[in-house]
Amino acid sequence: MENLVLALGWLGVFAPLALGAVGSIIGCSRAGQAAIGAMLETESGYGRYIGISAMPSSQVIYGIVVTLTFSGAIKADTAPGIFGVGVLTGLALMASAIYQGYACASSIRVSKSKPEVFGISLAPAAVVEGFAVFAFVFALVLLGTLSGGGGG
């Protein structure tokens, strides 16, 4: 039984990284495809498009930090909490990366035709990123609570 609990705990440890990576793959792919399409129609500013298309990669970085932090705290009594926090954090990171990819693709499409809106068109993508940051920060805060309360 303890092994099963620990296995779930490890699932929670790795979930933020794995799910964040899945989201980043999809988000970067979507935005990257839009960037390539925009290159067909423009003569310059390619680096800008590639920069935008890489924005959804930040979620996997948050996932790496959460995974590394959680891995040091895993014990039989903290494992159930780590499972819950980890899996839900991973789902939040994944959704954030995918939908940020949509926002970035739209930004690329619009700023290609109207370069003057480049900055402001990134605002929705930044807002989506903000939700990933919330999930990331609160995962770390909750880990402190878990370790303090259960793991002593």
Place this chain on the structure above:
Amino acid sequence: MKRQNQYYTLVASLPRLVRFDRAERLPINPQRLGERLRMLEPEDGEVVDRAVALLAWQGRPMARTGGEMAVEYGRLAELMDRPALKGVFEFPVNLRTVMAALRRRHRGLPVPEAGEPWGVGPLARHIERNWGEVDFGLTALYPWIPRARALLESGEALALERLLMSLNWERADRLAEGDEFGFEAVLAYLFKWDLVKRWLSHNGEAAKARFEELVSGVIDEKERVFG
């Protein structure tokens, strides 16, 4: 998933379409547009071919009689079996039928007899049944009809054409709202591109007529001055 992915590149590669009545030129020529559309999956490419056939049909209303239009529509209606195509073309077909009915009534012609080919699409029978009603009882569904009728009756042909094209343009815009990078967005773009092309061709004809008028004026003036 594969098809969906391809449209991110395709949609982002299409240049911005300025609204038809503000456009000075086509942002992409037919050859380049055709090349871009080759990014579509074969299945969707086939739907686009059907859309092009429907657009070609739409673009030549004056060259045929009502009967020819109805027969041709019957054949082309089979092309509208795809939901995406129906979404794009149902409204313009209905708009055309309503306008055909308004023009017919404006000319003082009687209600079409049963089986007489005058309009196309599902609205034709409804209009025949409600011929006596103002705007055929369709105002709730199409609130633009009173405005179109007023323009028709006052002979403001250009304003009427602008209104009808605006309605089609806005409809196409709404279709693409749901999925900015989906196949509907590609079809809506193609439809709007065709609207711009048609509007610009109208302007070209007007410019040609005006040019000929000016040339005639100059020749007449020359003959008057120099005998």
